[in-house]
Amino acid sequence: MTPRIGFLGAGRVGTTLALGWRRVGRDVRAAWSRSGRKISDVECLPAPQDVLDACDVVFVTVADAAVESTASAVTWSDRHLAVHCAGALDLDVLEAARRAGAKVASLHPLQTFADPDTTLTTLRGAAFTIEGDDESAALLSTLASDLGGRSLRLPAGHRALYHASAQYVGAFLTTLLRESAFLWRALGVSERDALAALVPLAVGTLRSAEAVGPVGALAGPLARGDAPTVERHLAALPEAHLDLYRALSLRALELARERGLQDDVAARLFALLESP
Ligand SMILES: NC(=O)c1ccc[n+]([C@@H]2O[C@H](COP(=O)([O-])OP(=O)(O)OC[C@H]3O[C@@H](n4cnc5c(N)ncnc54)[C@H](OP(=O)(O)O)[C@@H]3O)[C@@H](O)[C@H]2O)c1
Structure with a gap:
């Protein structure tokens, strides 16, 4: 029926x-x-x-x-x-x-x-x-x-654990987009124009993670072990954004280590991100 x-x-x-x-x-x-x-x-x-x-x-x-x-x-x-x-x-x-x-x-x-x-x-x-x-x-x-x-x-x-896990790629992804677009205000770019540039980056990142997994898809200075660039980021970011940047970078550093980042390079980045 x-x-x-x-x-x-x-x-x-x-x-x-x-x-x-x-x-x-x-x-x-x-x-x-x-x-x-x-x-x-x-x-x-x-x-x-x-x-x-x-x-x-x-x-x-x-x-x-x-x-x-x-x-x-x-x-x-x-x-x-x-x-x-x-x-x-x-x-x-x-x-x-x-x-x-x-x-x-x-x-x-x-x-x-x-x-x-x-x-x-x-x-x-x-x-x-x-x-x-x-x-x-x-x-x-x-x-x-x-x-x-x-x-x-x-x-x-x-259910609660399952639902909490979904937050990371649902509400938190949206929050990260907002966080990123907000920083473009200092460049004189509207949120709308910033999103037009950032959403394709987000979609490309997701496609890449879908194809090769999150560890394989990790890109950027942490994946490369590029401490001077991370130092420049920390110096440029407004105070209110530093905690989140540091916390996410420390998580990303774990992925970078899984990708084979050398211990001494990882330790230097870790110290940089941990220091207030
Ligand atoms: N939003 C999502 O992305 C999403 C995704 C997956 C699952 N869900 C789940 O789907 C369900 C509905 O969520 P939604 O996003 O559709 O929420 P929503 O757009 O906020 O709508 C919720 C509805 O609940 C009604 N409501 C609230 N309190 C009520 C009460 N005390 N008595 C009777 N009606 C009440 C409201 O009625 P009135 O408008 O008539 O006041 C409103 O229409 C939730 O269980 C949610 O967890 C949501």
Whole structure:
């Protein structure tokens, strides 16, 4: 049977998944959102229970802090599959659904959600991390592949660590781009123009790391053991940026050593980066 899909929460994730599945012909039946926000072409119902009454597979796509209370405020039955999309939450937040006989699962798209059209492009090739019993996982895996994603199953009980790891290449990468573009202000270059120059560098770096791994892809003065250049960087950077530069350089130095940087050269760089 084709599942009737519904959403509690019409934020970035609910809206994007609903539109994506609708575009590939899935039966996205209904959605509810606290503020009455609509997802185009999807029937917006006045109460969360209305969505459960109309649907079989219900995605609880509200903010993480509201997943448990939202799922607990409705009446589930054994024909439902309750799914959350939070990377850091275990399945126990859907305990109310499970107790009422519903199946429970999670589907976490390992991607940054921007506007729906952009995200539906970047979801192609993205990993969708799935937790749940085999039958639910098989359905969610099909839904992930509908959007061009590939499914990934992780052992239960490590969600927070998994989600923390994703921060490095999600939010932290964005933060690093901002940090870099900010420094270009001193060169008289706007953030927009700086990003036009920096994003291709970031994309090239990622492509290279994808091809040869992070150790093989490491480039720049630390990879080369070029202490004078690092010294010039430290002298040029504003005080407020030094801590992060030093901390990241020390991590990068570990990669440089794995690449074969000589011990004495690494020690000189280490001393330079450690000294206040
Ligand atoms: N953003 C990402 O990149 C991303 C990626 C993967 C997974 N996720 C996960 O996807 C889920 C949804 O995130 P999102 O990015 O779509 O968030 P979002 O854009 O901030 O939307 C969250 C929605 O939750 C609703 N909400 C907040 N508190 C509520 C409450 N107490 N009761 C009812 N509704 C409430 C808001 O409703 P109103 O607008 O109606 O007020 C809003 O529509 C989260 O579990 C998140 O961890 C996010």
